[in-house]
Amino acid sequence: MSDLLYVDGGNPLRGDITVRGAKNFVSKAMVAALLGETPSELRNVPQIRDVAVVSGLLRLHGVKVEIDDAAGTISLDPTDVESAHVADIDAHAGSSRIPILFCGPLLHRLGEAFIPDLGGCRIGDRPINFHLDILRQFGAVVDKTDNGIRIRAPYRLQGTKIALPYPSVGATEQLLLTAVRAEGITELANAAIEPEIMDLINVLQKMGAIISVDTDRVIRIEGVDRLVGFQHTALADRIEAASWASAALATGGDVYVRGATQPEMTTFLNTFRKVGGEFAIDDDGIRFFHPGGDLRSLQLETDVHPGFMTDWQQPLVVALTQASGLSIVHETVYENRFGFVDALVGMGATIQVYKECLGGRPCRFGQRNFYHSAVISGPTPLSAAEIEVPDLRGGFSHLIAALAAKGTSAVRGISLIDRGYERFAEKLEALGAQFSREDSGRP
Ligand SMILES: CC(=O)N[C@H]1[C@@H](OP(=O)(O)OP(=O)(O)OC[C@H]2O[C@@H](n3ccc(=O)[nH]c3=O)[C@H](O)[C@@H]2O)O[C@H](CO)[C@@H](O)[C@@H]1O
Numbered sequence: 335m336s337d338l339l340y341v342d343g344g345n346p347l348r349g350d351i352t353v354r355g356a357k358n359f360v361s362k363a364m365v366a367a368l369l370g371e372t373p374s375e376l377r378n379v380p381q382i383r384d385v386a387v388v389s390g391l392l393r394l395h396g397v398k399v400e401i402d403d404a405a406g407t408i409s410l411d412p413t414d415v416e417s418a419h420v421a422d423i424d425a426h427a428g429s430s431r432i433p434i435l436f437c438g439p440l441l442h443r444l445g446e447a448f449i450p451d452l453g454g455c456r457i458g459d460r461p462i463n464f465h466l467d468i469l470r471q472f473g474a475v476v477d478k479t480d481n482g483i484r485i486r487a488p489y490r491l492q493g494t495k496i497a498l499p500y501p502s503v504g505a506t507e508q509l510l511l512t513a514v515r516a517e518g519i520t521e522l523a524n525a526a527i528e529p530e531i532m533d534l535i536n537v538l539q540k541m542g543a544i545i546s547v548d549t550d551r552v553i554r555i556e557g558v559d560r561l562v563g564f565q566h567t568a569l570a571d572r573i574e575a576a577s578w579a580s581a582a583l584a585t586g587g588d589v590y591v592r593g594a595t596q597p598e599m600t601t602f603l604n605t606f607r608k609v610g611g612e613f614a615i616d617d618d619g620i621r622f623f624h625p626g627g628d629l630r631s632l633q634l635e636t637d638v639h640p641g642f643m644t645d646w647q648q649p650l651v652v653a654l655t656q657a658s659g660l661s662i663v664h665e666t667v668y669e670n671r672f673g674f675v676d677a678l679v680g681m682g683a684t685i686q687v688y689k690e691c692l693g694g695r696p697c698r699f700g701q702r703n704f705y706h707s708a709v710i711s712g713p714t715p716l717s718a719a720e721i722e723v724p725d726l727r728g729g730f731s732h733l734i735a736a737l738a739a740k741g742t743s744a745v746r747g748i749s750l751i752d753r754g755y756e757r758f759a760e761k762l763e764a765l766g767a768q769f770s771r772e773d774s775g776r777p
């Protein structure tokens with residue numbers, strides 16, 4: 335597929351699309367399968383690049399992976415797990431953030447692992463210090479190399495007591511995937527409790543793990559000697575659903591997102607309503623629509639769950655360019671997630687970014703050199719432009735802006751969007767978007 339899309343914007347998106355399982359859960363559940371002594375089956379799996387990357391890594395480690403894209407199922411047989419060649423693993427460097435989560439399972443299965451340098455969106459420094467501290471506390475020996483980390487467990491990993499400096503999603507998952515088969519009890523304070531983590535706990539419990547989650551963000555795990563395979567249907571992708579909802583709002587459209595579920599989206603739905611969007615929930619999905627009239631500006635701060643999630647921020651900001659008045663967005667999860675607004679400004683949006691914390695939530699980035707707050711003044715008509723996709727959500731936001739803008743925009747680097755949005759071009763078509771690929775002539 336060509337990496338350049340010409341988008342003829344200015345028309346409302348209308349129609350019906352389906353979202354399947356969450357990118358930020360499915361990839362982790364696939365890693366969990368490594369811990370089982372018997373095969374696992376995962377359902378509601380989306381056809382996205384992160385799934386392909388994790389499948390490739392699992393295969394390098396001897397796991398038999400069979401994918402049925404149409405049915406959305408993956409079967410994973412970890413019976414013959416083995417060490418992979420460093421050169422082969424190295425080829426996956428920079429492809430996603432998931433390889434770091436192979437540490438615990440591989441240490442339990444093989445006593446050692448090599449983890450390539452990570453990829454993922456460049457929206458901040460994204461250090462892995464919490465992960466490495468956790469692994470060391472379990473008794474692992476971690477050595478940094480030029481192209482990744484080498485990790486060994488000379489003895490069985492030992493349960494431990496840890497408090498995270500910040501409720502990191504990945505570090506919480508690292509701890510879960512390591513503690514379930516460590517010896518004794520592990521306690522994690524200040525854990526992240528995102529719905530995708532809760533579903534990972536569901537999977538681990540099906541495998542035989544003993545895990546409890548307290549209301550004060552403390553997770554306790556009693557290590558067990560063996561785990562078995564699981565069968566599980568992944569929770570829906572609440573980020574993809576919110577992205578299409580934002581697209582509906584920004585284009586003045588009406589999109590039914592089949593598969594979207596309410597409980598994981600409560601905070602987004604409240605915000606969507608406050609800004610002037612409407613929604614209708616039924617058993618099969620959620621209809622998001624612009625009811626007509628003016629959208630309202632609002633003040634928003636991203637946060638860990640149950641707060642407004644950072645991955646919802648970028649798509650919603652495009653809709654905020656169409657709201658009347660001044661909207662203020664304080665990004666408290668990543669220090670550098672407003673790079674994408676430059677392109678929006680180039681299209682006619684009025685957005686100013688600030689280093690100050692424009693909000694009351696405790697934030698690690700205030701008084702430092704990070705542009706992590708934004709003020710958006712609207713409504714401003716958007717006009718077509720040439721845009722380069724910067725990262726996954728920023729890229730989808732640029733696509734929304736191009737769909738909302740009058741005229742034909744050229745959006746380059748769209749293959750980045752495949753990492754987390756299943757068959758998005760087909761969905762755009764289903765919603766009546768006017769676009770074409772570079773190789774098929776301009777619309
Ligand atoms: C594949 C996946 O699930 N990605 C999601 C996951 O990313 P990911 O798990 O990488 O994000 P984290 O929750 O770990 O990161 C949150 C914050 O903690 C910091 N941090 C994290 C780890 C560490 O060792 N040291 C450290 O300082 C990060 O720099 C960041 O500022 O959760 C994020 C927060 O909901 C989402 O935006 C990502 O979509």
Ligand SMILES: C=C(OP(=O)(O)O)C(=O)O
Pocket residue numbers: 430431453454455457645726727754
């Ligand atoms: C930041 C994201 O993903 P990742 O952690 O995979 O880079 C995201 O999904 O928006």
